[in-house]
Amino acid sequence: MGKLYLVPTPIGNLEDMTLRAIRILKEADLILAEDTRTSGKLLQHFEITTPMQSHHMHNEHRMVDGIVKKIQSGSDIALISDAGTPAISDPGFLLTRACVENGIEVDCLPGATAFVPALVNSGLPNDKFVFEGFLPVKKGRQTRLKFLAGETRTMIFYESPHKLVKTLANFVEYFGAERPVSVSRELSKLYEETIRGSALEVLEHFSEKPPKGEIVIVVAGKK
Template sequence: MLYLIPTPIGNLEDITLRALRLLQEVDFILAEDTRKSGVLLKHYQISKPLQSYHLHNEHQVVERVVQKIAQGQKAALITDAGTPAISDPGFLLVRACVEAGIEVQCLAGATAFVPALVQSALPSDRFVFEGFLPPKKGRQTRLGQILQQSYTTVLYESPHRLLKTLQQLIDLGANNRQIAVCRELSKLHEETFRGNIEEALAHFQAKDSIKGEIVLVLGAEKKIRNSQQELEEDDFEA
């Protein structure tokens, strides 16, 4: 059995009772960063063998892990924060386990984009999750495509690229587009800025420094959203 276990994105209390029980029961735990995960496990007095599993070693680790599980061991996959395989390593291992006939279960739990979307005050009936933008090549093209979408879009961003992203959106003519910038979710200094992109840029430019993981929730342009709704209504009537 492979369990995918979400871990808190900030506040250590944001973990389920089932997650804590299974972390106590499994034979070993795969962690994106064993040092960061060690803090969480120590807090809850969980002592299990930890193995590193991250973006740079997953191809080498997958086969060995699948063999251990196939031999009867139970494993848990956790990441630094949130749900495994959501903008974090995990897909390759899940696919390999399924192909090997190993049962995979993902627990319900913390992930950053859900609270950001819900508290953004932007339409959440339908949305697109884009994850992280390309750091360099293809970034401007991707942003241009996102601005053509008819639904609310959720993005992950690093603090040192936030101003660049906001400026690029303005350069693409989206300065009046509504956005929510959610920073340090569930932590002591949690902040959610709501306004248009131009206002968001001014707000964060005024800060001495920008810290913490960031979720951007970008609203669709009204005429694009309305056009999509009209098409869907026509399809329904037909």
């Protein structure tokens, strides 16, 4: 029987790719990639010639059984997302669960993920925290925000640049204008930036300067 490898890839700076990750991707029989075009550039950079197959949120449900059978027949398969660690707000959970249920060994390599550096450099308490990922876009958003208003642990969110201002405005409304917030964008990249302040101050900053790139929001818990 083969094995499933979950392999983190850089969130920006290619120097964050580990030597072990490169070796596993070269030795695997197949690489499952969220976007083969994006991952193709990464593999080319590190001279990895392993065959790739698309595995994303729109096809993962129907692909899981076939992948499990391939691993059971002896294939070692590596799963990567466009950036960061698979299954963290990216495809990977369904396949991992299926492998565990079928007695297949799963090996998740340590490596890049966006929320850890954003949390650490926020200056907010990190002894206890909760990762929320992306908030619901419409249905359930208000309910979730009302619930989180009473959360005492530091909260971490992912957000897209064109929705950041709306989300910060929600935080002002539900958490209060003075709630400490830290927004990190373009982590590990050339224009990396972290803006810290009250929810209102950070909202005003990004209302005047529309953000670009991948974004992580860290919010202090309720005192």
